[in-house]
Amino acid sequence: MKLTQLIAVMERAKQLEAQGEISGAIEAYQEWLAQANSDELHLRHVALYNQGLLFRSLGRSPESIVAYEAALQLKPDFYQAAVNLGLAYEAMGDAQKAIEVWQRALQPAEAQTLLLNHSGRVHENARRYDQAEMLLKRSLITNPEQPDVIQHYLHIRQKICHWPILEPVAGISEQQLLEHCGPLGILALTDSPSIQLSVISAWVDRKVPRNLPRMSPVAGYQHDKLRIGYLSGDFCWHAVSILSAELFELHDRQRFEISAIDYSVDDGGALRQRVLQAMDHHVPIHGLSDREAAQAIRDREIDVLIDLTGLTSGARPTILAYKPAPIQVSYLGFVGTMGMPEIDYVLADRFVFPEALAPYFVEKPLYLPDVYQVNDTQRGIGETPSRAACGLPDDGFIYCSFNGNYKISPEVFSVWMRILSRVPKSVLWLVADNEMAKANLRDEAQKQGVDPGRLIFAAKVTPMEYLARYRLADLLLDTSPYNAGTTASDALWADLPVLTCPGNTFASRMAGSLLNAVGLPELIMPNWHAYEERAVLLAQQPQQIADYKTYLRTRKLETPLFDSKRFVRSLEQVLLDICHRPIHYLPEHNRKPVIEIVSATLKTEDDFWMRSALGLSLKRLQHDKRMRAHVSYQNRRGLPEVYNERILSDDAADFLVFMHDDVWIDDFYLVDRLIEGLREFDVIGVVGNKHRQPYQPSWAFVHVDGGLSADVAENFSGSVAHGTDACGKISCYGPAPSACELLDGLFLAASKSILLKAELLFDPRFDFHFYDLDFCRSAAKHGLKIGTWPICLTHQSGGAFGTQEWESGRMQYFGKWGS
Numbered sequence: 001m002k003l004t005q006l007i008a009v010m011e012r013a014k015q016l017e018a019q020g021e022i023s024g025a026i027e028a029y030q031e032w033l034a035q036a037n038s039d040e041l042h043l044r045h046v047a048l049y050n051q052g053l054l055f056r057s058l059g060r061s062p063e064s065i066v067a068y069e070a071a072l073q074l075k076p077d078f079y080q081a082a083v084n085l086g087l088a089y090e091a092m093g094d095a096q097k098a099i100e101v102w103q104r105a106l107q108p109a110e111a112q113t114l115l116l117n118h119s120g121r122v123h124e125n126a127r128r129y130d131q132a133e134m135l136l137k138r139s140l141i142t143n144p145e146q147p148d149v150i151q152h153y154l155h156i157r158q159k160i161c162h163w164p165i166l167e168p169v170a171g172i173s174e175q176q177l178l179e180h181c182g183p184l185g186i187l188a189l190t191d192s193p194s195i196q197l198s199v200i201s202a203w204v205d206r207k208v209p210r211n212l213p214r215m216s217p218v219a220g221y222q223h224d225k226l227r228i229g230y231l232s233g234d235f236c237w238h239a240v241s242i243l244s245a246e247l248f249e250l251h252d253r254q255r256f257e258i259s260a261i262d263y264s265v266d267d268g269g270a271l272r273q274r275v276l277q278a279m280d281h282h283v284p285i286h287g288l289s290d291r292e293a294a295q296a297i298r299d300r301e302i303d304v305l306i307d308l309t310g311l312t313s314g315a316r317p318t319i320l321a322y323k324p325a326p327i328q329v330s331y332l333g334f335v336g337t338m339g340m341p342e343i344d345y346v347l348a349d350r351f352v353f354p355e356a357l358a359p360y361f362v363e364k365p366l367y368l369p370d371v372y373q374v375n376d377t378q379r380g381i382g383e384t385p386s387r388a389a390c391g392l393p394d395d396g397f398i399y400c401s402f403n404g405n406y407k408i409s410p411e412v413f414s415v416w417m418r419i420l421s422r423v424p425k426s427v428l429w430l431v432a433d434n435e436m437a438k439a440n441l442r443d444e445a446q447k448q449g450v451d452p453g454r455l456i457f458a459a460k461v462t463p464m465e466y467l468a469r470y471r472l473a474d475l476l477l478d479t480s481p482y483n484a485g486t487t488a489s490d491a492l493w494a495d496l497p498v499l500t501c502p503g504n505t506f507a508s509r510m511a512g513s514l515l516n517a518v519g520l521p522e523l524i525m526p527n528w529h530a531y532e533e534r535a536v537l538l539a540q541q542p543q544q545i546a547d548y549k550t551y552l553r554t555r556k557l558e559t560p561l562f563d564s565k566r567f568v569r570s571l572e573q574v575l576l577d578i579c580h581r582p583i584h585y586l587p588e589h590n591r592k593p594v595i596e597i598v599s600a601t602l603k604t605e606d607d608f609w610m611r612s613a614l615g616l617s618l619k620r621l622q623h624d625k626r627m628r629a630h631v632s633y634q635n636r637r638g639l640p641e642v643y644n645e646r647i648l649s650d651d652a653a654d655f656l657v658f659m660h661d662d663v664w665i666d667d668f669y670l671v672d673r674l675i676e677g678l679r680e681f682d683v684i685g686v687v688g689n690k691h692r693q694p695y696q697p698s699w700a701f702v703h704v705d706g707g708l709s710a711d712v713a714e715n716f717s718g719s720v721a722h723g724t725d726a727c728g729k730i731s732c733y734g735p736a737p738s739a740c741e742l743l744d745g746l747f748l749a750a751s752k753s754i755l756l757k758a759e760l761l762f763d764p765r766f767d768f769h770f771y772d773l774d775f776c777r778s779a780a781k782h783g784l785k786i787g788t789w790p791i792c793l794t795h796q797s798g799g800a801f802g803t804q805e806w807e808s809g810r811m812q813y814f815g816k817w818g819s
Helices: 002-018 022-035 038-057 061-074 079-091 095-104 109-125 129-142 147-159 174-179 183-189 193-207 239-250 270-277 290-299 317-321 355-360 410-422 435-447 463-472 486-493 510-518 528-539 542-558 564-579 605-611 613-620 639-647 670-680 752-757 771-781 804-817
Strands: 226-232 256-262 281-284 304-307 327-330 345-348 364-367 398-401 427-431 455-458 475-477 595-600 627-632 655-659 663-665 683-685 687-689 701-704 707-710 716-722 729-734 747-751 786-788 793-795
Touching (some): 022 038, 061 079, 079 095, 079 109, 095 109, 147 174, 147 183, 174 193, 183 193, 193 355, 290 317, 304 564, 410 427, 410 435, 410 528, 475 486, 475 528, 595 613, 595 639, 605 613, 613 663, 639 655, 655 670, 655 752, 670 683, 747 752, 771 786
Parallel strands (some): 226 304, 256 281, 304 327, 327 345, 427 455, 595 627, 595 655
Antiparallel strands (some): 663 793, 683 747, 701 707
């Protein structure tokens, strides 16, 4: 009976809370507690705990502490109360008290990891990384199935330079650790763009809700001024604002209206004030849910939303998942793919983002003409200190690297130690991120035969003093696979040359981009041997170092890297350009799935899924919930009839892929590739011909002297493999992507809405042969853009040229189109 009464009170309290009457909910519990008899003591801890939660929701931490402590007195092993008691102390600024609560809590097995994780988090926030690492390791030993804990554990090891980073723990393999490294950690761990994409995509799938209702209109808006919104959690003393403050000030207010969508910590600093004063509108979203924040962006009709935080600490990617702006762009804060199809573009230049990187980004590169990175030319530099004041030797060559310690990889550190060994009296000047990193780096130097005293660590100083320090150094040595970004431009701004060795990823090519833009490409090394040799040689060439410094001091403002007005005009132009490009998205009513594979087969349903190339491929890709298949089994109809049925169907997805059943899908990232391709073209295939000759009966063959002959190679585009099994022998016909006139029908993809708008269907006269050529010519006639896109497929068939059915189709085709 008493339990029933408490349940009724809990229901009543829940209703009051939903109505915003939290004080009334607290009072309901208080009344029940006041009336409780001695036989109800076994339930009092529940009511007290719920009261504590309600007090906490009102920000009344002292009263929530009283309630949680009372609950624990009644039930000492009530670990949920212990967890929240610690959180309440932490909210009041007493992190040490929180840790003490968690340490003494009586823990059933299921609570151990929770308490260890909270303790580890608090230690990590307090930069007590050794304690945090130990606690999270204990948590993983207790329960290895914790991806978030693995992510924090590995990044802590990166921050303290505890190598190897991927040291197996608690039965977790090196591969499993790698898979859960997290977005920021993976950028500093590997130079493989495919691994970065895989890890980031897995993190996004786990953390960001998919297929949320789109808020912005597909067609965009028609404003007199383009409305740009900068979304950031870093409008404070942070590298992003350090670089971009002048950007916001220089925007052309005759053509643009600028808003700060702000969820940053208000540090009260001058930089934050400067950034917000440069905006036309300040939209604080700190107290809003992700959905409410997205709605606030939608209500302001932002044309282009530029996200400056990405997937770094404190980011809110779910806001972007609602697609609150018609065009969404990733910039500056995160130098990898965000793994979200809702992000249309990433701002880049052609050095930092070569075309070969495109398959490993969900976003399309939006190229700036000179350099991807903006800079603030208003930064002041303090008076140059003495070497002695900074703990540096009076003579000897000063190498420096002021990157965060987590960017220092063991491989690059070994190169640095070889450089020091070869250059007498040289020292390496580093940032003192934390004491554990200092100790570990010194130990590693000792192991490699270098006096640890030759590593000199710089303490924290004011921004102007920090920039002035660069003038004491002789050469900045870049890190990899995560380059110096802001620190490299800081060094160049303070007239210090930078030496770098670019890799394969955006993060590993940043410094090279900056050196190109500042006119010093000779400091971009092709490999690590050349990097080492150049670093040693420059130590023997003081005049060359002096010339570099003189060049930067006298000429840097003439270069694209530090011409802020030129950068802003270039950025504005590319933003105006993309706002005039049509981008096709899913309609509001049909968010799931994104992609529909449409096919027909002579096989039964069971045979298709168990024995066909396409069926087996789709089974392998069934983890991707953005894709489904519509297959016509035991089909006797022509392909155009099957395909048109889906184009005209109300329940079909908007992105339709028309495929033969004898095609293997070798591409794990098929959906992302398709979304990207259909932003560039209205119809895409994998191979095609950029030109069409008179009486051409195939994408690959032309009519010559009454027979067929392969067209010239320069007209071809795309690649496809051939063979019985998946991943067959590859035929590379020509560069892709490329605009084409004809595509091979083994794979065709288009947006259903575009086809319906153009009133374009497949011609049922061509039941199997020539339907693809006819479709391409009809699409071109309707003004649609046709092209190839790099997607990995293997085709089992080699074609059916010359058969009676093919000849009949050819006669019909030329009967319709002539030459």
